[in-house]
Structures are given as C-alpha cells and as structure tokens.
Amino acid sequence: LLAEQADVLRRLPVALVFDHFGRIAPALAGRHPAHALLLELLQAGRAWIKLSGGYIVSERHAVDDPALDALAATYLRAAPGRVLWGSDWPHATATAGLQPLPDDAQQLDCLARWARQTGDGLALHRVLVD
Numbered sequence: 001l002l003a004e005q006a007d008v009l010r011r012l013p014v015a016l017v018f019d020h021f022g023r024i025a026p027a028l029a030g031r032h033p034a035h036a037l038l039l040e041l042l043q044a045g046r047a048w049i050k051l052s053g054g055y056i057v058s059e060r061h062a063v064d065d066p067a068l069d070a071l072a073a074t075y076l077r078a079a080p081g082r083v084l085w086g087s088d089w090p091h092a093t094a095t096a097g098l099q100p101l102p103d104d105a106q107q108l109d110c111l112a113r114w115a116r117q118t119g120d121g122l123a124l125h126r127v128l129v130d
Helices: 003-011 033-043 067-078 104-117 123-128
Strands: 016-018 047-051 083-085
Touching: 003 033, 033 047, 033 067, 047 067, 067 104, 083 123, 104 123
Parallel strands: 016 047, 047 083
Antiparallel strands: none
8 A cells, every 4th residue: 555655655745654664564575565665765864664563564473573673674774763663552453362462671672683683883772862
C-alpha cells in the first residue's frame, strides 16, 4: 500500500513518521517496494522511522527475532538521524493473544545491539537523545 502511494507521500508538505519498522516483514527487506521508498524518504529528510514493536512484523512475533537485525540496520545506516525508538507500551496490538507480553528492557537491548552493529559509536545516542 505504501509503495502504491509513493507519489502522494513524496509530495506531502509534512514530515512523515512510520512506525513498527515501516510494517515491512524482515524477510522482504530489500525486496519490498515500500522498503526502498522508506529509505528514500529517510535519506531525503522527509520521514522518520520508529524501531518499535518489532514483534508485530516478526514472523516469530518475537522482540529478539534475529531477522529484525538486518532490517533495523538498513534504517540505521541509511539515515541514523531519522530513526526513533519506542517500547510500543502498553502493547495494545499484542494484547490480542501475544503471551507473554513483550519485554521492554529486552527491546532496548535489541536497539543497543542494532546500533553497535552499524559500527557507528554514536548511533544509539542519535536514536535516543538527538
């Protein structure tokens, strides 16, 4: 759906915020047309991406799904200053059957790991502070 609206999204006079990794399935990153659009908008300073609720896009519905690593890295490398993090608390989408509820501390640990994997010592600071 995002890719189908690419022209509209490019013309909007406001910055956009995409949550939950842009709702891109980790296995499709790099091949999904919306992923390319998100990277383009991020690099152009037209959008922000939230690395929140990874369990929503994870095939395993897991916070610590290793498949999320590569997807997170694409965003952090493409536009580290345009990445946001959130715990997704109170996990309203997860309460419909995901048990146990996501561990917010574990999600923060994942973010720290993704930031380290970029090789940019300031990546975590950019996401959480800048």
